[in-house]
Amino acid sequence: MTSETKKPERLTRIQRENRTRIREAALEAFSRNGFRGTTLDQIATLSSLSKPNLIYYYKSKEDIYLELFVSLLDQWLEPLVALNIEGDPIEEILSYVRVKLALSRDKPRESRLFANEVLRGCPRIAWFIKKDLKNVVEEVEAKFQHWIDEGKIAAINPRHLLYSIWAVTQHYADFESQITLLQPNKHETFAEAEIYVEQLFRGILTPRNA
Template sequence: MPDGTSKKPSRIQMRNRSLILDAALDVFSAHGYRGATLDQIADAAGLSKPNILYYFSGKEEIHVTLLNQLMETWLDPLVEMDASGDPMTELLGYVQRKLDMSRDLPRESRLFAGEILQGAPRMLPHLRADLKPLFNEKCAIIQTWMDEGKLAQVDPRHLVFSIWATTQHYADFDSQVRVLLDDEPHGSAARFLDQMYRSLLAP
């Protein structure tokens, strides 16, 4: 949007920005950053390409805006892990929250995965400044629970990685999952992951 004014965006401007970002989320999650074009985003949003460029300078600004919005949402489930809670309950709750995100936010999961697969060129500052300190803090909490005998001893870092892998799989590989399973995947996934992590972590 043009600089030089502090005027509050109109309802139409807010609606159009929202339309553009929602359409771009569809396009980026389907085609990746490199495969996505402004023409595709304009078509998906039902707006002209010049209209898109009124609100955003180009494809990269749209992509960065989506990633910035996503980061807080992506960190929230880990933030909620409570050091004062019951360790097994906290970890299994984290697994369930991540699985719920795969069900409810599949486009966002694929957007995030696509960025990471490219080497995180636009998200690396967030990973260093936001994710790494939080990751270190929560891994330290998990290690304390293990040292206190409340959980089995495993590497907390790889435990968290495995939770990410096993839950986000259901979003990132949704087409394959739905071909291979005859039922709705998230219910059976929740039961399996609960059993697997409960068995792994039982002291």
Template sequence: MSPTARPRTRIQQKNRDTILDAALEVFSVHGFRGATLDQIAEVARLSKPNLLYYFPSKEAVHQALLTGLLDTWLDPLRKMNPAGDPVAEILGYVRRKLDLARDFPRESRLFAGEILQGAPRMRPAIEGDLKALVDEKAVILTRWMDEGRIARVSPVHLIFSIWALTQHYADFEVQVRAVLGAGHDPFAEAQDYLDTLFRKLLAPND
């Protein structure tokens, strides 16, 4: 019987979590195509047959990671409160996305790698849950613009720009740290810069 067909024991859950953490490390470094089950088993310190007991293929491990990742990625945008102050809510979203880039860089690179490949395993979720959430928040952003509370810009491209300007610090962290040099905290500096940038962008037109 498959370990997923009945409640998992504590050891089974621990082994499954260990495999997923190892897979996240391997996929974030080597990408889906470059990763192998042997590499994942080695990082997990489990035998390959033991790994295959939990996941029948590399694709199955990758899919399990992506399934859990999407909820993590959507949560910061879900928290944007339509009843809150528009600028505070948008800046809060920027900060949450930057925190996500700082705290989950491997997950960010995993997601970026999937998108760069054309999202073969995530397209339904992107065209479904992700698009629906962006559409919902775009309506809120447009209402704030109609009320004159923030400047009028494309709401969807505003969200795209937040993604680009926050996830960059995870996906290109080596480059960021190399250019800044020693003694810099890229995420703290980025937060100050992005707060200033978006405050100016969102200031209502006179």
């Protein structure tokens, strides 16, 4: 824990601008081509910076890649943590589903970046999954179980409920190219998807005896 390790907030205007441009370019490249499939030359071209200049701002290709995950993972966990145990269970969960679907529509590159990493066996973010994500998942599971115990939602496996929410919503981002080839109109696809996923999850969440 030397003073070297902490990131100084003292960034010049140029540093802020260029680091942002690099991240934007890197997101574009990494999300489409994966870590190995992305070259510094690609990122350099996309950001209109020279290759050595990239390394002036980030000490390696992996450094850029890892920084992208910080904001991504924050963004994904936030609405999960926000699930309010005092709120109406079905509406709370459906609201999370809607947020996640909107993320697939508006930030598909982030979703693909994550999918790329997990497909490869989480070589670079296993630490995060085992620590932060696991904790959050267990908290969410507890909330779901609480609602089940109170009879507010149907008795289903809470963990797999979460998996299926992730699967269905992220599918629209991760498999976008397949979906687009089958059905070119993106706006239409997401309009239909909103209706469908609501039916799907309302269907399994609603207690049968009610």
